[in-house]
Amino acid sequence: MKLTSYLQWQKLQHPVLTDHQTELWLRYAPSDNPDISGNKLLKLKYQLELALQQKYQGLLTFGGAFSNHLVATAAAAAKNNLKSIGIVRGEDADLNNPTLAICQSYGMQLILVSRAYYQSRHLSETIQQLNNQFPGYLHIPEGGTCEAAVRGVSELDMRNTPNGPASLLICAVGSGGTIAGLIHGAESTAVLGIAVVKDLSLPEKIKQFLPTSRLWPEWQLIQAVHQPRYGRFDQELWQFCQSFADQKVQLEPIYTGKALYSVFELIKSGVILKGSRLSFFHTGGLQALKGLAYRGLINPITDSEQ
Ligand SMILES: Cc1ncc(COP(=O)(O)O)c(C=O)c1O
Structure with a gap:
C-alpha cells in the first residue's frame, strides 16, 4: 500500500x-504494515535510524507476553534487515500465543525471563550482562519510550x-x-x-x-x-x-x-x-x-x- x-x-x-x-x-x-501502525513506527523511527547508522546488528527490547511493542519492534527490525531479541516477562509465557508467534515469524529471538529478572532490566548490572551476552544490539526500553520516541511522535x-x-x-x-x-x-x-x-x-x-x-x-x-x-x-x-x-x-x-x-x-x-x-x-x-x-x-x- x-x-x-x-x-x-x-x-x-x-x-x-x-x-x-x-x-x-x-x-x-502512516504505515504499510498493521504490526507497526499507530504510535509504533513513530516511536521506533529514530531508534531504527540510529541502529542503521551505527551499524548495530539488531534491536533488543522488553515486553509482556502480549506486548504490541514487541511485535512492532520485531516487524520493524525485519523490515530493516536487523536482527531482534525480545526479553519477555515471565518464564511461563506461552511461546505459541499469537503475539509471540508473530514476533517469531519476524525472526525475533525470544528469551523468557522471571518477573524478578524483568524488574531488574533498568539496573546497570542487567544492562551490562545483556550487552555481554548479546553484543551489537541497540537496547530499546519497554514500550519504546525514550527521547527518540518522543521526537518521532512529535512529528x-x-x-x-x-x-x-x-x-x-x-x-x-x-x-x-x-x-x-x-x-x-x-x-x-x-x-x-x-x-x-x-x-x-x-x-x-x-x-x-x-x-x-x-x-x-x-x-x-x-x-x-x-x-x-x-x-x-x-x-x-x-x-x-x-x-x-x-x-x-x-x-x-x-x-x-x-x-x-x-x-x-x-x-x-x-x-x-x-x-x-x-x-x-x-x-x-x-x-x-x-x-x-x-x-x-x-x-x-x-x-x-x-
Ligand atoms: C495501542 C497502544 N496505544 C497506546 C499506547 C500508549 O503509548 P505510550 O506507552 O507511549 O504511553 C500503547 C503502548 O505503546 C499501545 O500499544
Whole structure:
C-alpha cells in the first residue's frame, strides 16, 4: 500500500457526538504494515535510524507476553534487515500465543525471563550482562519510550483536521512517550491523556520529556473512567469497541477502545465542551485482539476483521 493512499483522518459518527455538537476525528499514522501502525513506527523511527547508522546488528527490547511493542519492534527490525531479541516477562509465557508467534515469524529471538529478572532490566548490572551476552544490539526500553520516541511522535500533525484546527488532542497513555510527543507537537493546542495503567509516577515520567526551559501547552492526564486497571475490560467496553465496526473502525479494549470510551463519558458529562473538535490518536495495537481471542476473552477474530 502506498503511504499517500493511507487513511490519515476519519470523522467518527455517533449519536453522542451529534447530540453534543462535537466533532471527533481519528488520527491515523502512516504505515504499510498493521504490526507497526499507530504510535509504533513513530516511536521506533529514530531508534531504527540510529541502529542503521551505527551499524548495530539488531534491536533488543522488553515486553509482556502480549506486548504490541514487541511485535512492532520485531516487524520493524525485519523490515530493516536487523536482527531482534525480545526479553519477555515471565518464564511461563506461552511461546505459541499469537503475539509471540508473530514476533517469531519476524525472526525475533525470544528469551523468557522471571518477573524478578524483568524488574531488574533498568539496573546497570542487567544492562551490562545483556550487552555481554548479546553484543551489537541497540537496547530499546519497554514500550519504546525514550527521547527518540518522543521526537518521532512529535512529528505527527495531530492539530490540523480536514475541518480545521482541533481544540483538543487526545491519546491513550501507557508508558507516557506518546503523550509527551503529542505535547511537543501541539504548539498551543491542549492535550489530554487517558491513562490505561495505574502508575502514580506517570506524570513525572511524562514531565522528564518536557524540559522546564520551554513553555508547554496545557496538558492533563486522567485515569480511564471505566475498568481503570491495565488489561481489564468488560463486555460493555468490548461492545463499545465493536460498535464502530460499521464505520470500518477497529478498536481494542486495552488502549484505544478504553481511552475512547472515557472521551465519550467526558463528552456526555459536559467536561468536554459542546462545539469541541477532538483529534484522537488511533495508536494501533490491533494485534492484541488475536491474543484476547486466544485467551477466550473475546470471540474469535475473523480474517476480515484483522
Ligand atoms: C495501542 C497502544 N496505544 C497506546 C499506547 C500508549 O503509548 P505510550 O506507552 O507511549 O504511553 C500503547 C503502548 O505503546 C499501545 O500499544
